[in-house]
Amino acid sequence: MRRSGSLARQMLLVGRPGRRRIESASGTTTIILPERRDLESRRSGQVRRRGHTRTVTAAPAAIAPTTPTAPAADPAPASGGLSIPLLPGPRTPARRIRFVVANACTVGSLLLGMSAIFLALNGVSVRWAALCLIACVVFDGLDGALARKLGVASPFGAQMDSLADMCSFGVAAPVVVYAWLAGSAPVWLAMPACALVAVCAAIRLARFNVSPKDGRFFCGVPTTMVAAVLGLSTLIQPAIPASARAGAVAVLALAMVSSFPYAKLPRLLRLPPWLLVLPVVGALLDYRLTFAGVVVAYLVSGPLVWLRQRNT
Structure with a gap:
Protein backbone atom coordinates (compact mmCIF):
# COMPACT_ATOMS: atom_id res chain seq x y z
CA MET A 1 0.00 0.00 0.00
CA ARG A 2 1.49 3.39 -1.05
CA ARG A 3 1.40 6.25 1.35
CA SER A 4 2.50 9.87 1.00
CA GLY A 5 4.29 11.95 3.54
CA SER A 6 7.84 11.62 4.84
CA LEU A 7 10.50 9.62 3.04
CA ALA A 8 10.24 6.68 5.44
CA ARG A 9 7.78 5.88 8.20
CA GLN A 10 7.98 3.09 10.64
CA MET A 11 4.82 1.42 11.95
CA LEU A 12 4.87 -1.13 14.74
CA LEU A 13 2.23 -3.83 14.18
CA VAL A 14 0.24 -5.07 17.12
CA GLY A 15 0.25 -8.81 17.19
CA ARG A 16 3.12 -11.21 17.45
CA PRO A 17 5.78 -9.81 19.73
CA GLY A 18 9.09 -8.78 18.16
CA ARG A 19 7.66 -8.43 14.62
CA ARG A 20 8.12 -5.03 13.01
CA ARG A 21 6.85 -3.65 9.74
CA ILE A 22 8.49 -0.77 7.89
CA GLU A 23 6.69 0.90 5.02
CA SER A 24 8.60 3.31 2.81
CA ALA A 25 7.33 5.97 0.47
CA SER A 26 8.23 3.89 -2.57
CA GLY A 27 5.71 1.23 -1.59
CA THR A 28 8.16 -1.39 -0.46
CA THR A 29 7.16 -3.14 2.73
CA THR A 30 9.86 -4.71 4.88
CA ILE A 31 9.08 -7.20 7.63
CA ILE A 32 11.80 -7.74 10.24
CA LEU A 33 11.50 -10.92 12.30
CA PRO A 34 13.19 -11.38 15.68
CA GLU A 35 16.74 -12.70 15.34
CA ARG A 36 18.16 -15.82 16.94
CA ARG A 37 21.79 -16.64 16.32
CA ASP A 38 23.39 -20.01 16.88
CA LEU A 39 26.96 -21.21 16.56
CA GLU A 40 26.70 -22.22 12.90
CA SER A 41 25.13 -18.94 11.87
CA ARG A 42 27.95 -17.01 13.57
CA ARG A 43 30.52 -18.94 11.54
CA SER A 44 28.66 -18.58 8.22
CA GLY A 45 27.57 -14.98 8.75
CA GLN A 46 23.84 -15.82 8.30
CA VAL A 47 20.97 -15.10 10.67
CA ARG A 48 18.61 -17.98 11.51
CA ARG A 49 15.09 -16.85 12.32
CA ARG A 50 12.65 -19.39 13.86
CA GLY A 51 13.98 -22.39 12.00
CA HIS A 52 14.38 -20.79 8.60
CA THR A 53 16.61 -18.18 7.11
CA ARG A 54 14.92 -15.31 5.43
CA THR A 55 16.66 -12.51 3.60
CA VAL A 56 14.75 -9.26 3.52
CA THR A 57 15.70 -6.54 1.10
CA ALA A 58 15.04 -3.07 2.32
CA ALA A 59 14.66 0.02 0.22
CA PRO A 60 17.78 2.07 -0.08
CA ALA A 61 17.79 4.82 2.47
CA ALA A 62 18.95 8.31 1.85
CA ILE A 63 22.63 8.71 2.67
CA ALA A 64 23.43 11.85 4.52
CA PRO A 65 26.46 13.69 3.20
CA THR A 66 29.47 13.04 5.32
CA THR A 67 31.64 15.86 6.52
CA PRO A 68 35.35 15.12 6.52
CA THR A 69 36.59 15.06 10.04
CA ALA A 70 39.76 16.87 10.94
CA PRO A 71 42.64 14.68 12.04
CA ALA A 72 42.93 14.27 15.73
CA ALA A 73 45.45 16.57 17.28
CA ASP A 74 48.53 15.03 18.77
CA PRO A 75 48.39 14.82 22.51
CA ALA A 76 50.28 17.58 24.22
CA PRO A 77 53.66 16.44 25.47
CA ALA A 78 54.10 15.95 29.11
CA SER A 79 55.64 18.78 31.06
CA GLY A 80 58.88 16.86 31.54
CA GLY A 81 59.14 15.58 27.97
CA LEU A 82 60.94 18.68 26.69
CA SER A 83 63.69 18.70 29.30
CA ILE A 84 66.98 17.19 28.16
CA PRO A 85 69.40 16.01 30.84
CA LEU A 86 72.68 17.90 30.67
CA LEU A 87 74.56 14.96 32.13
CA PRO A 88 73.97 11.61 30.37
CA GLY A 89 74.00 8.46 32.43
CA PRO A 90 73.32 8.03 36.15
CA ARG A 91 72.92 11.35 37.91
CA THR A 92 74.16 10.52 41.38
CA PRO A 93 75.10 13.36 43.77
CA ALA A 94 78.82 12.58 43.48
CA LEU A 289 113.86 36.28 19.84
CA THR A 290 113.44 32.69 21.01
CA PHE A 291 109.69 33.15 21.37
CA ALA A 292 109.40 34.55 17.85
CA GLY A 293 111.54 31.71 16.48
CA VAL A 294 109.40 29.00 18.14
CA VAL A 295 106.19 30.55 16.78
CA VAL A 296 107.57 30.80 13.26
CA ALA A 297 108.89 27.22 13.40
CA TYR A 298 105.47 25.90 14.46
CA LEU A 299 103.69 27.83 11.72
CA VAL A 300 106.09 26.51 9.09
CA SER A 301 105.77 22.92 10.37
CA GLY A 302 102.21 22.69 9.05
CA PRO A 303 103.03 23.15 5.35
CA LEU A 304 106.09 20.91 5.71
CA VAL A 305 104.06 18.05 7.19
CA TRP A 306 101.43 18.55 4.48
CA LEU A 307 104.05 18.27 1.74
CA ARG A 308 105.53 15.17 3.35
CA GLN A 309 102.11 13.47 3.60
CA ARG A 310 101.34 14.38 0.01
CA ASN A 311 104.57 12.89 -1.33
CA THR A 312 104.23 9.60 0.58
Whole structure:
Protein backbone atom coordinates (compact mmCIF):
# COMPACT_ATOMS: atom_id res chain seq x y z
CA MET A 1 0.00 0.00 0.00
CA ARG A 2 1.49 3.39 -1.05
CA ARG A 3 1.40 6.25 1.35
CA SER A 4 2.50 9.87 1.00
CA GLY A 5 4.29 11.95 3.54
CA SER A 6 7.84 11.62 4.84
CA LEU A 7 10.50 9.62 3.04
CA ALA A 8 10.24 6.68 5.44
CA ARG A 9 7.78 5.88 8.20
CA GLN A 10 7.98 3.09 10.64
CA MET A 11 4.82 1.42 11.95
CA LEU A 12 4.87 -1.13 14.74
CA LEU A 13 2.23 -3.83 14.18
CA VAL A 14 0.24 -5.07 17.12
CA GLY A 15 0.25 -8.81 17.19
CA ARG A 16 3.12 -11.21 17.45
CA PRO A 17 5.78 -9.81 19.73
CA GLY A 18 9.09 -8.78 18.16
CA ARG A 19 7.66 -8.43 14.62
CA ARG A 20 8.12 -5.03 13.01
CA ARG A 21 6.85 -3.65 9.74
CA ILE A 22 8.49 -0.77 7.89
CA GLU A 23 6.69 0.90 5.02
CA SER A 24 8.60 3.31 2.81
CA ALA A 25 7.33 5.97 0.47
CA SER A 26 8.23 3.89 -2.57
CA GLY A 27 5.71 1.23 -1.59
CA THR A 28 8.16 -1.39 -0.46
CA THR A 29 7.16 -3.14 2.73
CA THR A 30 9.86 -4.71 4.88
CA ILE A 31 9.08 -7.20 7.63
CA ILE A 32 11.80 -7.74 10.24
CA LEU A 33 11.50 -10.92 12.30
CA PRO A 34 13.19 -11.38 15.68
CA GLU A 35 16.74 -12.70 15.34
CA ARG A 36 18.16 -15.82 16.94
CA ARG A 37 21.79 -16.64 16.32
CA ASP A 38 23.39 -20.01 16.88
CA LEU A 39 26.96 -21.21 16.56
CA GLU A 40 26.70 -22.22 12.90
CA SER A 41 25.13 -18.94 11.87
CA ARG A 42 27.95 -17.01 13.57
CA ARG A 43 30.52 -18.94 11.54
CA SER A 44 28.66 -18.58 8.22
CA GLY A 45 27.57 -14.98 8.75
CA GLN A 46 23.84 -15.82 8.30
CA VAL A 47 20.97 -15.10 10.67
CA ARG A 48 18.61 -17.98 11.51
CA ARG A 49 15.09 -16.85 12.32
CA ARG A 50 12.65 -19.39 13.86
CA GLY A 51 13.98 -22.39 12.00
CA HIS A 52 14.38 -20.79 8.60
CA THR A 53 16.61 -18.18 7.11
CA ARG A 54 14.92 -15.31 5.43
CA THR A 55 16.66 -12.51 3.60
CA VAL A 56 14.75 -9.26 3.52
CA THR A 57 15.70 -6.54 1.10
CA ALA A 58 15.04 -3.07 2.32
CA ALA A 59 14.66 0.02 0.22
CA PRO A 60 17.78 2.07 -0.08
CA ALA A 61 17.79 4.82 2.47
CA ALA A 62 18.95 8.31 1.85
CA ILE A 63 22.63 8.71 2.67
CA ALA A 64 23.43 11.85 4.52
CA PRO A 65 26.46 13.69 3.20
CA THR A 66 29.47 13.04 5.32
CA THR A 67 31.64 15.86 6.52
CA PRO A 68 35.35 15.12 6.52
CA THR A 69 36.59 15.06 10.04
CA ALA A 70 39.76 16.87 10.94
CA PRO A 71 42.64 14.68 12.04
CA ALA A 72 42.93 14.27 15.73
CA ALA A 73 45.45 16.57 17.28
CA ASP A 74 48.53 15.03 18.77
CA PRO A 75 48.39 14.82 22.51
CA ALA A 76 50.28 17.58 24.22
CA PRO A 77 53.66 16.44 25.47
CA ALA A 78 54.10 15.95 29.11
CA SER A 79 55.64 18.78 31.06
CA GLY A 80 58.88 16.86 31.54
CA GLY A 81 59.14 15.58 27.97
CA LEU A 82 60.94 18.68 26.69
CA SER A 83 63.69 18.70 29.30
CA ILE A 84 66.98 17.19 28.16
CA PRO A 85 69.40 16.01 30.84
CA LEU A 86 72.68 17.90 30.67
CA LEU A 87 74.56 14.96 32.13
CA PRO A 88 73.97 11.61 30.37
CA GLY A 89 74.00 8.46 32.43
CA PRO A 90 73.32 8.03 36.15
CA ARG A 91 72.92 11.35 37.91
CA THR A 92 74.16 10.52 41.38
CA PRO A 93 75.10 13.36 43.77
CA ALA A 94 78.82 12.58 43.48
CA ARG A 95 78.67 12.53 39.68
CA ARG A 96 76.76 15.81 39.61
CA ILE A 97 79.45 17.44 41.75
CA ARG A 98 82.14 16.25 39.33
CA PHE A 99 80.06 17.60 36.44
CA VAL A 100 79.80 21.01 38.12
CA VAL A 101 83.55 21.10 38.83
CA ALA A 102 84.44 20.38 35.19
CA ASN A 103 82.04 23.00 33.84
CA ALA A 104 83.15 25.53 36.45
CA CYS A 105 86.49 25.65 34.63
CA THR A 106 84.63 26.53 31.43
CA VAL A 107 82.71 29.27 33.21
CA GLY A 108 85.97 30.50 34.74
CA SER A 109 87.52 30.77 31.28
CA LEU A 110 84.49 32.74 30.11
CA LEU A 111 84.69 35.14 33.07
CA LEU A 112 88.42 35.65 32.58
CA GLY A 113 87.81 36.48 28.93
CA MET A 114 85.24 39.09 29.91
CA SER A 115 87.66 40.50 32.48
CA ALA A 116 90.34 40.82 29.78
CA ILE A 117 87.90 42.82 27.64
CA PHE A 118 86.96 45.14 30.51
CA LEU A 119 90.59 45.74 31.47
CA ALA A 120 91.59 46.47 27.87
CA LEU A 121 88.71 48.90 27.32
CA ASN A 122 89.09 50.79 30.61
CA GLY A 123 92.64 51.89 29.87
CA VAL A 124 94.20 49.72 32.56
CA SER A 125 97.63 48.25 31.80
CA VAL A 126 97.18 45.98 28.80
CA ARG A 127 99.47 43.44 30.42
CA TRP A 128 96.85 42.63 33.05
CA ALA A 129 94.40 41.95 30.23
CA ALA A 130 97.01 39.72 28.60
CA LEU A 131 97.45 37.80 31.88
CA CYS A 132 93.69 37.17 31.99
CA LEU A 133 93.89 35.91 28.41
CA ILE A 134 96.67 33.47 29.30
CA ALA A 135 94.63 32.30 32.31
CA CYS A 136 91.77 31.58 29.87
CA VAL A 137 94.10 29.23 28.02
CA VAL A 138 94.92 27.39 31.27
CA PHE A 139 91.27 26.99 32.28
CA ASP A 140 90.34 25.90 28.76
CA GLY A 141 92.85 23.09 28.96
CA LEU A 142 91.61 22.05 32.41
CA ASP A 143 87.89 21.67 31.68
CA GLY A 144 88.27 19.03 28.97
CA ALA A 145 90.92 17.10 30.90
CA LEU A 146 88.82 17.11 34.07
CA ALA A 147 85.66 16.07 32.23
CA ARG A 148 87.42 13.04 30.71
CA LYS A 149 89.24 12.09 33.90
CA LEU A 150 86.12 12.39 36.08
CA GLY A 151 83.92 10.59 33.54
CA VAL A 152 81.46 13.46 33.05
CA ALA A 153 82.17 14.38 29.41
CA SER A 154 78.91 15.35 27.70
CA PRO A 155 77.62 17.08 24.54
CA PHE A 156 76.54 19.99 26.72
CA GLY A 157 80.09 20.43 28.00
CA ALA A 158 81.48 20.36 24.47
CA GLN A 159 79.05 23.06 23.29
CA MET A 160 79.66 25.14 26.40
CA ASP A 161 83.41 24.92 25.85
CA SER A 162 83.02 26.04 22.23
CA LEU A 163 80.93 29.08 23.21
CA ALA A 164 83.39 30.04 25.95
CA ASP A 165 86.28 29.72 23.47
CA MET A 166 84.52 32.09 21.11
CA CYS A 167 84.16 34.66 23.86
CA SER A 168 87.69 34.29 25.26
CA PHE A 169 89.71 33.59 22.11
CA GLY A 170 87.47 34.98 19.37
CA VAL A 171 86.50 38.26 21.07
CA ALA A 172 88.75 38.93 24.07
CA ALA A 173 91.99 38.09 22.26
CA PRO A 174 91.51 40.55 19.36
CA VAL A 175 90.30 43.26 21.77
CA VAL A 176 93.43 42.88 23.92
CA VAL A 177 95.69 42.88 20.86
CA TYR A 178 93.96 45.95 19.46
CA ALA A 179 94.52 47.75 22.76
CA TRP A 180 98.19 46.79 22.43
CA LEU A 181 98.52 47.91 18.78
CA ALA A 182 96.32 51.00 18.97
CA GLY A 183 99.08 53.32 20.14
CA SER A 184 101.72 52.25 17.62
CA ALA A 185 100.23 50.61 14.51
CA PRO A 186 97.96 52.53 12.14
CA VAL A 187 94.27 52.11 12.88
CA TRP A 188 93.50 51.13 9.29
CA LEU A 189 95.93 48.22 9.70
CA ALA A 190 95.24 47.19 13.31
CA MET A 191 91.44 47.06 13.00
CA PRO A 192 91.25 44.62 10.02
CA ALA A 193 93.91 42.38 11.53
CA CYS A 194 92.08 42.09 14.87
CA ALA A 195 88.68 41.68 13.19
CA LEU A 196 90.17 38.88 11.09
CA VAL A 197 91.08 37.03 14.29
CA ALA A 198 87.42 37.08 15.42
CA VAL A 199 86.12 35.89 12.03
CA CYS A 200 88.67 33.11 11.65
CA ALA A 201 88.13 31.96 15.26
CA ALA A 202 84.38 31.58 14.63
CA ILE A 203 85.04 29.61 11.42
CA ARG A 204 87.63 27.47 13.15
CA LEU A 205 85.37 26.58 16.11
CA ALA A 206 82.38 25.82 13.87
CA ARG A 207 84.51 23.60 11.64
CA PHE A 208 85.98 21.81 14.64
CA ASN A 209 82.49 20.94 15.96
CA VAL A 210 81.45 19.18 12.74
CA SER A 211 84.77 17.68 11.60
CA PRO A 212 86.14 14.20 12.45
CA LYS A 213 88.83 14.27 15.10
CA ASP A 214 92.45 13.24 14.54
CA GLY A 215 94.48 12.16 17.53
CA ARG A 216 97.81 13.24 15.99
CA PHE A 217 97.27 16.56 14.22
CA PHE A 218 95.12 19.66 14.33
CA CYS A 219 93.55 20.87 11.10
CA GLY A 220 94.88 24.39 11.27
CA VAL A 221 96.30 26.13 14.33
CA PRO A 222 93.85 25.83 17.27
CA THR A 223 92.28 28.98 18.69
CA THR A 224 93.74 28.22 22.11
CA MET A 225 97.29 28.31 20.77
CA VAL A 226 96.68 31.52 18.83
CA ALA A 227 95.28 33.18 21.96
CA ALA A 228 98.31 32.02 23.95
CA VAL A 229 100.68 33.46 21.34
CA LEU A 230 98.79 36.77 21.26
CA GLY A 231 98.71 36.99 25.05
CA LEU A 232 102.42 36.23 25.42
CA SER A 233 103.25 38.67 22.64
CA THR A 234 101.38 41.40 24.49
CA LEU A 235 103.30 40.55 27.68
CA ILE A 236 106.83 40.35 26.31
CA GLN A 237 106.29 42.90 23.50
CA PRO A 238 108.85 41.67 20.94
CA ALA A 239 111.04 44.34 19.43
CA ILE A 240 109.54 44.38 15.94
CA PRO A 241 107.85 47.25 14.08
CA ALA A 242 104.18 47.86 14.79
CA SER A 243 103.18 47.18 11.18
CA ALA A 244 104.95 43.82 11.36
CA ARG A 245 103.02 43.01 14.54
CA ALA A 246 99.71 43.67 12.78
CA GLY A 247 100.83 41.51 9.87
CA ALA A 248 101.81 38.70 12.26
CA VAL A 249 98.35 38.90 13.85
CA ALA A 250 96.73 38.50 10.42
CA VAL A 251 98.98 35.51 9.62
CA LEU A 252 97.99 33.81 12.89
CA ALA A 253 94.31 34.41 12.10
CA LEU A 254 94.61 32.82 8.65
CA ALA A 255 96.56 29.89 10.11
CA MET A 256 93.48 28.97 12.17
CA VAL A 257 91.36 28.33 9.08
CA SER A 258 94.09 26.67 7.02
CA SER A 259 93.99 22.94 6.20
CA PHE A 260 97.61 22.29 7.14
CA PRO A 261 98.18 19.59 9.79
CA TYR A 262 99.77 20.89 13.00
CA ALA A 263 101.11 18.47 15.59
CA LYS A 264 99.38 18.20 18.95
CA LEU A 265 101.22 18.58 22.25
CA PRO A 266 101.69 14.81 22.95
CA ARG A 267 103.32 14.44 19.55
CA LEU A 268 105.58 17.44 20.16
CA LEU A 269 106.76 15.95 23.46
CA ARG A 270 108.04 12.90 21.56
CA LEU A 271 110.54 15.02 19.64
CA PRO A 272 114.27 14.44 20.24
CA PRO A 273 115.35 15.84 23.64
CA TRP A 274 117.82 18.29 22.11
CA LEU A 275 114.99 19.99 20.23
CA LEU A 276 113.11 20.51 23.49
CA VAL A 277 116.17 21.82 25.34
CA LEU A 278 117.13 24.24 22.57
CA PRO A 279 114.25 26.71 23.21
CA VAL A 280 115.01 26.69 26.93
CA VAL A 281 118.63 27.61 26.32
CA GLY A 282 117.61 30.26 23.80
CA ALA A 283 115.14 31.79 26.26
CA LEU A 284 117.99 32.32 28.72
CA LEU A 285 119.90 34.28 26.08
CA ASP A 286 117.10 36.25 24.40
CA TYR A 287 113.57 35.23 25.29
CA ARG A 288 111.94 37.59 22.81
CA LEU A 289 113.86 36.28 19.84
CA THR A 290 113.44 32.69 21.01
CA PHE A 291 109.69 33.15 21.37
CA ALA A 292 109.40 34.55 17.85
CA GLY A 293 111.54 31.71 16.48
CA VAL A 294 109.40 29.00 18.14
CA VAL A 295 106.19 30.55 16.78
CA VAL A 296 107.57 30.80 13.26
CA ALA A 297 108.89 27.22 13.40
CA TYR A 298 105.47 25.90 14.46
CA LEU A 299 103.69 27.83 11.72
CA VAL A 300 106.09 26.51 9.09
CA SER A 301 105.77 22.92 10.37
CA GLY A 302 102.21 22.69 9.05
CA PRO A 303 103.03 23.15 5.35
CA LEU A 304 106.09 20.91 5.71
CA VAL A 305 104.06 18.05 7.19
CA TRP A 306 101.43 18.55 4.48
CA LEU A 307 104.05 18.27 1.74
CA ARG A 308 105.53 15.17 3.35
CA GLN A 309 102.11 13.47 3.60
CA ARG A 310 101.34 14.38 0.01
CA ASN A 311 104.57 12.89 -1.33
CA THR A 312 104.23 9.60 0.58
